[in-house]
Amino acid sequence: MTRWETPMTVRRLSAGLVAVAIFTPGVAACTTTGDAGPTPTPSVTTSGSAAAVDTEAKQALLDSTREISNGNFRFSMSGAGSVAEGQVHQPSQSAEIRLRLGEPTDDLAISLDLVHAKPDSWVKLDLKGQAATSVPGVDRLNLGKYHHLDQNRIRGDRTLGFDFDQVDPAGSKALTEAVTDVRRTGDGAYTGTLDLSKAADAGSLDPNLITTLGAEANSVPFTASTDAQGRLTELVIRLPEAGHAAGQEIKVTYSDYGNATEATKPSADQVVEAPPELYNLFD
Secondary structure, X not given: OOOOXXXXXXXXXXXXXXXXXXXXXXXXXXXXXXXXXXXXXXXXXXOOOEOOOOHHHHHHHHHHOHHHHHOEEEEEEEXXXXXXXXXXXXXHOEEEEEXXXXXXXXXXXXXXXXXXXXXXXXXXXXXXXXXXXXXXXXXXXXXXXXXXXXXXXXXXXXXXXXXXXXXXXXOHHHHHHOEEEEEEEEOOEEEEEEOHHHOOOOOOOOHHHHHHHHHHHHOEEEEEEEOXXXXXXXXXXXXXXXXXXXXXXXXXXXXXOOOOOOOOOOXXXXXXXXXXXXXXXXX
């Protein structure tokens, strides 16, 4: 089996966390549309032309991502039937990520539990569904234990590796820099549009989908929230329908700034060395 691809937009968590989109269309039913909610529209002047960007509001959003770079927070990320959550703890050079793709009733559903504690990394997989039986070496993968990863094999791999120099799982800094229109709608609340073509490096977006969106990628609605300290707590991007990809919502949250904890390493009796099939699964 070659590496799975999908129209899902939550693809790789940047900072080298884990791929969220690895299913082949038709293999797993993970293109749910859901209710994308109301679409924010740019404010307009009395003459009907688009208003200028609220520079104060945009600067507030840019500033809201600074604390993320300190690498001490919890996060969640969801979109198109997948959910990722975890924590980054830069002080101990460790991180934990839990990823769930697909539903139990899908042809293929996968769970990954990743633990990074420099200089080691482990992953526990759980493949379910009728299609799981066709995954090469599935009997060596579904052990209920953590696979110790060879750093030489995962270095630079955004699926299984982790880069503590780039700890933002969603690339929120790149996303806020791509804001083209924004206005404050309340205390710590913002709405507007952003140009996804300027944020292709954001880990929460699939560059292929940006290409598919074409001109629509230039003005995609979003909402954002910040806490009392002005730190980003939620970012929601509402993607339009494009080609074979249904419209969908990407939601990223950050919490517990400064209060994350050191990752828990798996005990020796729960660890095996990763087999070649595991690396092949993500090649």
